[in-house]
Amino acid sequence: MKITNGDPLDRTLTSEILAATVKREIKNILKSYTGWFDPFCELIQNALDATEHRKNALAGVEYNPEIWITINLNTSMICVTDNGIGFSEDQFQTFLAPNVSYKKQTDRGNKSVGATYLGYGFNFLQI
Numbered sequence: 101m102k103i104t105n106g107d108p109l110d111r112t113l114t115s116e117i118l119a120a121t122v123k124r125e126i127k128n129i130l131k132s133y134t135g136w137f138d139p140f141c142e143l144i145q146n147a148l149d150a151t152e153h154r155k156n157a158l159a160g161v162e163y164n165p166e167i168w169i170t171i172n173l174n175t176s177m178i179c180v181t182d183n184g185i186g187f188s189e190d191q192f193q194t195f196l197a198p199n200v201s202y203k204k205q206t207d208r209g210n211k212s213v214g215a216t217y218l219g220y221g222f223n224f225l226q227i
Contacts, residue, residue, distance in 0.1 A: 152184075
């Protein structure tokens with residue numbers, strides 16, 4: 101068999117291969133987070149970015165960025181709430197997919213895997 105196009109990324113994958121690839125990618129993301137504080141850090145980074153984005157979008161308008169943190173050891177719950185920019189409907193539908201990000205390169209945690217880790221690594225996620 102001969103590959104005529106020199107770009108290995110310029111290929112059409114079958115739906116079965118694509119699904120298997122995404123599952124493997126999610127498993128690799130879940131394995132890459134090993135620290136006890138990783139989930140907490142992901143939530144804080146996202147909240148900080150969301151409030152900064154809203155502050156920048158509302159330049160000149162009074163806005164008080166706020167982040168609320170609740171940790172309940174009895175129920176094993178971490179809750180980080182912010183009054184940041186939020187998601188559009190389209191962004192909300194895709195934000196858990198691996199390598200999908202709506203952050204800029206200058207934002208914290210712009211590897212595009214943190215939301216996937218949070219979405220697939222826990223029993224409950226509320227947005």
